[in-house]
Amino acid sequence: MTIVDRINAFARRVPTWVLYILYLLPVPWLLYLAQTGGLGREPIKALEHELGEIALQLLIIGLTITPLRRYLGINLLKFRRMFGLLAFIYVSLHLLVWLVLDVGILSQIWADILKRPYITIGMAGFMLLIPLALTSNNWSVRKLGAGWRKLHRLSYVAVILGGVHYMMLTKTWALEPVIYMAVILGLLALRLPKLRSKQAA
């Protein structure tokens, strides 16, 4: 049995709900840390950044499912919806912390969304994820047919917006956001028709 077979066999045995619980554990853990000083002297920004980073990571994991199957034969397809929905949950929490704990002033929230490009971009990414989260169920897949796949390509746009949003908020050219962006673009490049046909040939 090859390593790929073993991974696939293992993935078949792991129930999705186990991963849901595992990936949601950081939420209470981060809240606990924030309350007890584990996130440093300014927990609001730290919490906001942690949630945002996890959301971006989950979106990126979602992007790896297809190339993993196509190029390596690793089949994690049954987890893709879960990663998408988890990403949506984390983006929502990230936004919620920003709205309620960070800014908390309604007039400034509106001004920031309209006037600050990195917030406008982040909001746009979140909005794109809403229809995707709402249609992440078997009924919608059946109902929308071929349109479902088209609709869910919006996730490519959303993850790029997320990466740009991260890059724009640092004071200098920081390394981390650039790495995230490179990974995102790399994973999207693997989907380009040219690369795909090469693989098929």
Added chain:
Amino acid sequence: MAHRWTNTLTHKDVTPQAHFMNRRQLMAGAASGVALAGIGAGAQAEEALEPNPWEDITQYNNFYEFGTGKSDPATYAGALTTDPWTVAIDGLVEKPGDYSFKDIMAEMTVEERIYRFRCVEAWSMVIPWNGFELADLLALAGVMPEGKYVRFETLYRPEEMVGQKYRTIDWPYVEGLRMDEALHPLTIMATGIYGKTIPNQNGAPLRLVVPWKYGFKSIKSIVRITVTEDQPVNTWQALQASEYGFYANVNPTVDHPRWSQATERKVGGGLFSKRVPTLMFNGYEEEVASLYEGMDLTVNY
């Protein structure tokens, strides 16, 4: 000449956290008459700001020489050797030369200044500095009449300052002040916090503190002071002139292009602390507004 300015914030204005109150009250008892004389003085004192505990001041820092994370300076600054330390004072001065930190301290009168500290990133603290007026240090070297600006430089020593191994900015860090800003009695060189030697992560052994300007103007671990005729180009201005200017006065009506400067969050308030309005010139309007009379502050940000 020291004691040109009297604290308006007092040792009573300490952090709300109960566990810290005991120590702060002890500190208040030990404080000099300078702090007591300031109680109730000045309109800005009514804002009831509270100096942050030692932990906030020494564990939440921007000091890119030790990394870009807020806790990086506290983690890595221990590697810095601050003794011996020499400050080169040159340019348009009567007595240019290398001044050892020890010799400087022998000449200076150290006093306590409790100042608001407002970062350009919209967070703030109140810090009880110990230090001397920059004017006194400049007087030591004797500023020539042609001197219009003062340029400051931070130490460049990548083997001890891990952040300098990366070209996040063009080292060494440079800042500058107009001569009237440099000679203003509010402008100090800090050598201590809470009566203790200033920790490395806060800019040991001596750093600038200009309380009405964004924090990045208050350059740390200074090794060179140059009096010039031309306006120096400070590091952040060189990096991103559209976002950071030479003046960098705290101003709630002039936003950073990427975020609002109208409000700020006091560090250390926990998960549910609210933003508070930012004050013009960080609450020192009465003292410094005249320096900028007739200037368009939206242009000279």
